[in-house]
Amino acid sequence: MDEKEIQSFLIISSVVLFILIITMISLFILFQKRKNALILKNKFAEKHFEQEISKAQIEIREETFRNISWELHDNIGQLLTLAKIQLQNDSPVNEVKGTLDKCIKELRDLSKLISPDALKNMSLEQAVADEINRFNRLNFIESQLIIKGQQTKIDSKIEIVFFRILQEFFSNTIKHAKATHLDILLDYQTDMLIITAEDNGLGFDIKKQKGSGIGLNNIKNRAKLVNANATILSKPNKGTKLTITYKLNHESTYSSDC
Template identity: 30%
Template sequence: MSIQKSFIIYFSTFSIVIAIFISAIYIQTVQTDWYQALFFQQIFLVPVVVFIIVTSIIIGIVCGLVIGYIMKKKLEDVDAHLIELEKGEFNLSKLQPEKLNEISMLYERIQRIQNRMDDQVEASQKLANERADWNEKMKQEILSQERNRLARELHDSVSQQLFAATMLLSAINDNPNPDPVITNKQMKLVEEVINESQSEMRALLLHLRPIQLEGKSLKEGAEELLHELTAKLPLKVTWRIDDVILNKGVEDHLFRIMQESISNTLRHAKAKMLELHLFKLDQFVLLKIIDDGIGFEMGKEKAGSYGLQNIRERAAEIGGTIKMISFPAKGTSIEVKIPILNKG
């Protein structure tokens, strides 16, 4: 029901009630016969009772139309300003002065809401800018830490291995009467040192790959990485990777865990075979990496320093767990288990 119809009904009913009330007082005061007065006396050639009812209805209709129209226009103005508020364009200073205090107070409340929304927008933009600055600082800090770490590892591993190979070659060249058997052993040792240096370098280069998948799916990124390994390394690599759909953050973490695990195998395991499996089991994603390298004793400290701390931390960041099994000369198996959260 429209506001004008509501006002017409209200005012017509009110007018009839008032007319009946006044008529009753008049009849009671004059002490006349009410029946005679209402039904037989006439005003403008119609009975008094009909005149009262018709006049009351007309007055109610006119008052309802006028006041209803005024209120309708006021509410339409309020609705228009609420639309401006929704768009963030409401401005109380541009409005004409309002005669009705209630409507004026309503506009003031709308303006306060607009101010509050402006403050929230400003705070959100400020937070977004601060977050962007913070992300950039964190990115630069992480890059700096990664450079320093790679520099230390190059110095501690590759540089020292190459220095040892250089010293061995110098000793061979400086020997005036070389023994063929000893020289052959020394050359094999140099070859082993250089091969180890090459494996170390490849493992370090693996860390320089992009951490994120850069628009690829986890399956695509992992297979590209493994194809690259088989092409460049004397290592037999087999894999089974299911096309599991995960959140981007989880995929990036799993991809980085793969890189870390493969890097550890290249640097420490001296493996000839590497297996990688990624699949979904119930409400979990399982990543298994198995090598046939030198392994180690689980109870010794080396188990904690086998380059797995980063893997544990990355798995924990996405709610996962890691299980590792290793035996000397039997290889190592790493299993990462990540829960899949169902939305909705």
Template identity: 25%
Template sequence: MDEPTIELDDYEVPFKGIVEQSIAGIYILQDGRFRYVNETFAHMCGLRRDQLIGARLGDVANPAQRAALLSQYERKINSRGPSERFIIRRTLPSRPGCFEIHGTRVMFHGRPAIVGVGIDITEQERQRTELVDAGRRLRELVSNANSVREKERNRVARELHDVVGGMLTALKFDLSRLARGIDAAQDRGALGATAVQALQLAQETIEAVRGISEGLRPGALDHLGLNDTLALEVSLFEQRYGIVARFCSSGCAFGLDRDTEIGIYRIFQEAMTNVARHAHATEVTVDLGWRSDGVTLEIADNGLGFGGDDQDLEGHHGLLGMQERARELNGILLLGTGPRSGASIKLDMPVRCEDILEEIGE
């Protein structure tokens, strides 16, 4: 195939009419020098046309990008591949920005040259940077909210356990003494019944506070570990909601640090709450997998799935929070369809060998 050839002398009038008025920058590079640039390209570079035409590419390139730009030029001038993209960072203090250049090899006056265009993308890059920064700030906000929420849960759990729990225990003790110490007075039966009812109420309150405290701060993790805690929670879930729940663990379980275990537990907790409240499922399966290089947790149900009407409910049922928790664990949260056409949420979290050894050492 013949190589493209341009001869400015043959097309001088239409060339000037089209190229000189183009809103895109246009340039020709040959022997490492600019042989032609239009006014737009010179303006993008922050120079005059007479400063650019005849100048070496390496002399006018941004020093931080000079090596990469010259390397791409040499690669392009010695090959016939498709046009390649390169972003130039303009470092002028008065007009910083960037523009994108494309170039392709042609024959110019009988010798290889690069002809290409430049497009100012300063505004697009600014918007992209703002979008990336906004995403980063949002992740930091969610991460901070998770951290604050966890601290608040711990504080409330301690208050419930230490203060309210202590008071109710004292109440239970006093009522027990009252029930035992009532004499044979005429109203002994009524007083006894009242004492027994109060005693029962105190016991129910203690159990309720214990349940709330456990929900806020999963103390079972400290005593049972992640594997047995999730197995227990799945069993309690089935009793509480009447949804058939199965737990399966594969691989050899190993110790994880406290924050990692809590993060996995919270993802499990939020996913199971979604099943109970929104999925309209009759069955749910929890699979916890232990690998030498990581941990996986998958919760799959036979309910509506993510395409159901409830998908538009507030916050997508905590999916953003679960995804951010997964990110904090350096893991990935995958959403999909379960084996029985319901919803599936899978956490895939890598674990380094040194992390496991450190945890064992502690």
């Protein structure tokens, strides 16, 4: 190979090497940009998730304190009024004592709800059970909770979301559905938790709701936030059924799509 051919080879090699270096630098810069964009997206999703959890916690507390206020005014207030009337009418001591005992029991039950630790540390099963017991105790609606399978511990933040969704459904059932019965099922399967809540109320035409009324979009979006799926089936005069499906042992507790 003569000197001219060597020079040409060196020039071509230099150009190829230069192109390779530029290509590698460009790919690295592109990779870093995508990596940074993904990090920002995940940080935004995590921040959004925490904001939604805080919002759900606040709404649960507001609902709880509304219930406490109602019970103090109507339920316990009525019991104390009854005890006063019994005393004024010289009713037997045992009758007055029975009324006051019931009043004390109601106050003790309410004190558990007021405790910040109770609101913070309560499991999904216990929170739902307490709601159902309250409905039955105050004759709001005939309710029952069934738990199937081996209970699996899930993230407390996810439990908060599920409980808030159920609270919304319960509120709609009691206030608007004119239902007489409410059934809740927590079904722990091998790799899936299926939560169903069903009433026998008025129901509604889902096609005409367009996301209003029971808050279909809100329920679905909250479920999506924790990688769960929520569906609502309802027909006029046929009741309403909410189903939440959640795959157990998720790698993350929030969805980056929200």
